[in-house]
Amino acid sequence: MVRKDLSDRRLLACCAAGIAAIVLWFLLRGALPEAWRVPGSPELYLTGVAGVILLLVPVAFVVAKRGGGGANPVNWFNAHVLCSLAGMVLIAIHSGGFLRRPPALLLLALLALAVLGVWARVRGSRRIAATFASKAPAFRVPDAATRERLRELIVQKRVLLAQLDPRASEGTFSVNLPHFIRSPRMALAYRRLALEESRLLGTRAAVSAQQAWWRPLHMVLAWLFVLGVVIHVITVTFFAGYVADGGPITWWHITAWGG
Numbered sequence: 151m152v153r154k155d156l157s158d159r160r161l162l163a164c165c166a167a168g169i170a171a172i173v174l175w176f177l178l179r180g181a182l183p184e185a186w187r188v189p190g191s192p193e194l195y196l197t198g199v200a201g202v203i204l205l206l207v208p209v210a211f212v213v214a215k216r217g218g219g220g221a222n223p224v225n226w227f228n229a230h231v232l233c234s235l236a237g238m239v240l241i242a243i244h245s246g247g248f249l250r251r252p253p254a255l256l257l258l259a260l261l262a263l264a265v266l267g268v269w270a271r272v273r274g275s276r277r278i279a280a281t282f283a284s285k286a287p288a289f290r291v292p293d294a295a296t297r298e299r300l301r302e303l304i305v306q307k308r309v310l311l312a313q314l315d316p317r318a319s320e321g322t323f324s325v326n327l328p329h330f331i332r333s334p335r336m337a338l339a340y341r342r343l344a345l346e347e348s349r350l351l352g353t354r355a356a357v358s359a360q361q362a363w364w365r366p367l368h369m370v371l372a373w374l375f376v377l378g379v380v381i382h383v384i385t386v387t388f389f390a391g392y393v394a395d396g397g398p399i400t401w402w403h404i405t406a407w408g409g
Contacts, residue, residue, distance in 0.1 A: 155224045158272050168235040172242045179247050189246035195401040201240030207233035253382055259375040266368045277361050296350055303347045310340045
């Protein structure tokens with residue numbers, strides 16, 4: 151039977167190939183034509199556009215998963231990994247080798263995302279599997295006030311759930327994108343209740359800090375990267391004069407404000 155998902159070995163090989171491609175480009179940069187060494191040239195501009203398009207695939211993966219449309223998670227994960235690596239290589243080339251400018255922070259965010267993702271797949275997944283396979287630690291009995299608050303939370307969650315998704319079970323329900331679209335107020339309220347319940351139960355404290363926080367950190371970095379890309383696109387498109395800093399504007403833009 152052919153394995154459809156990326157094994158750890160293949161994942162590491164893909165990452166090594168991506169890093170090698172970036173290092174090779176930096177080593178050969180001085181011998182390349184000038185257009186491939188000057189930020190803002192049409193060649194590097196289009197390279198950046200292609201890189202961003204590839205990096206939108208992981209964003210689409212998140213939307214599909216949260217929207218209940220990720221029917222084939224293995225293919226989505228493979229596309230997430232391969233497109234992220236290819237996009238990272240193109241963004242590195244798009245930088246033109248000028249890593250002292252603020253947009254270079256986007257490349258650092260990508261590298262951090264890659265490191266976290268590889269750790270989660272190679273090491274973190276084993277820890278998660280070991281957690282599910284291990285005997286649960288001794289349950290700490292909460293005090294009377296905490297037990298009462300937990301009862302209140304469950305009652306409030308069931309009331310909200312009856313309106314959000316009457317067919318769902320409170321014990322297994324998780325808010326997803328369609329719920330936020332249909333009823334953002336109730337979805338946010340349910341999410342707040344679930345987070346408070348998790349805090350009172352000490353869910354994160356039951357596992358190691360790496361296992362508890364890698365995914366929130368991964369998501370924060372991902373959305374910061376998306377925000378940075380949006381700011382960068384707006385800047386080069388509408389404030390091309392400011393970006394060029396008195397030099398020629400060689401990329402496609404709408405206005406040259408800030409010149």
